[in-house]
Amino acid sequence: MHKITTLPSAIPFITHNNVPILIRVSVFTFLNFLWGWNKFAYTTNYQLYGWLTIANGGLSLLMGARTNLFAHVARIPSAVLLRYHRWIGLATFVHATLHCSLIIQHYVQTNQFYTAAQAPRIPVGIAAWISLCIIAITSIPKIFRRRWFEAFYYPHFFFLVFVAGALYHANKGPEFLLPGFGLWVIDRGIRFYNNFRSSQVKSIIHYSGGVTKFNITGVAPSQPGQIAWVQIPSVSFFNWHPFTIASAPGQNETTVAIRALGSFTKKVQTVGEDDAKVAQSTAVEGGTYEAVSTEMNFSKLQIDGPYGVGHLQWGAHPVIVLVAGGIGITPGISIATHIxxxxxxxxxxxxxxxHIHLLWTVKNFDHISWFEAELKNLAEIASDEAVPVTLDITIHVTSGVEEDSESVKFDGIGDIYQGRPDLIKWFENVRDARMGMDASVNLCGPAQLIRSGRIAASKASCEDILFHVEEETFEF
Structure with a gap:
């Protein structure tokens, strides 16, 4: 059973999901069909979809808050919670459309539309439905959500119109909507309070390959692998983007690594360059030259977070397996540092x-420098025989390595191989080395890497060792 639940979906168009997720969405879909099935014999049947609208809408609100007590108690990761939020939001829109269209059709056919529209609750209900239409249209992934995030995010505030309209339009609206809306209000209050935290950018480092690393004091994660929303006014005043925190709890600082993958993140790569030039010029005029001071005033940065909770409790199992691709190493660095x-x-x-086993796939050899300092620190801690932790680092470079040897030592912190990894073989090697110990697995990277990692973890699991998988992905 563990092998089956670990495997990704075999259905081509939903391969980014796994078996437990597919079971949950199937049950959810079945219940909505079951409760919504009727013969449309009477106008009261149309009201059924109104009830299903506010029931699903209230549940969707429970999933939308960033500071989410429900998620913390149930240990539901942010990415999974937002996936549920999207499913339930879609069901809300479908039921609202059915309810609105069937009611309007009945009024038109019986010549009652003008009379019915005189009652305030009818236009208010239509306004609530229109607000859901705006949210649904701007949530289309390939048009808005993944290409133009702000055009997806800000129209979501039309949900306030939906909630207000539904509370006025439906008799039992408060019972369904206010619990989730109350959590959202509490979440906004906490986030507003956090805006007054004293935080400062300690350092900004630019790396080849389009990665900029920010070290921020005054903000710290409470557990490994959390996310934070970052706003850089010098880049854009309105853009808030989510990133995984690479630092560990207890460090009283937050490290965020941003790679140039879109318009916003490409602009981030120039942040701090003017500050560095001013500092270097000042040092030269004074007769000395030093690295950029950590005391200098860098460009302002706002951070909202940290947020999120992992499904797995890191450290509960003696074996920690971290598989990452490119910038997806950030949660792995956080987890390994914490352990x-x-x-x-x-x-x-x-x-x-x-026992920590880390597999990192990068495109070019110089990309290793992104987290070279963190990896060396981990290797130094693990080299102390008095510290009860072992570390095995394997790095695969898919291009940019000219050495002919099968393996290259990288300054004592791990082995480097050219080409893509054989994940099944690597997981089997971990299994053979750690028989009798269960493992916690974190996968973060391209969709194909996550899929291959799940298949490898499933095949390598046996009675003597189970690989418990958690994947990191931004589902915004």
């Missing part, structure tokens, strides 16, 4: 040691 720091502090909750 290493816990081991160094003597906080191992089990007899024996933690």
């Amino acid at each position: 290493a720091n816990q081991a160094k502090s003597g906080l191992v909750p089990m007899p024996g040691s933690w």
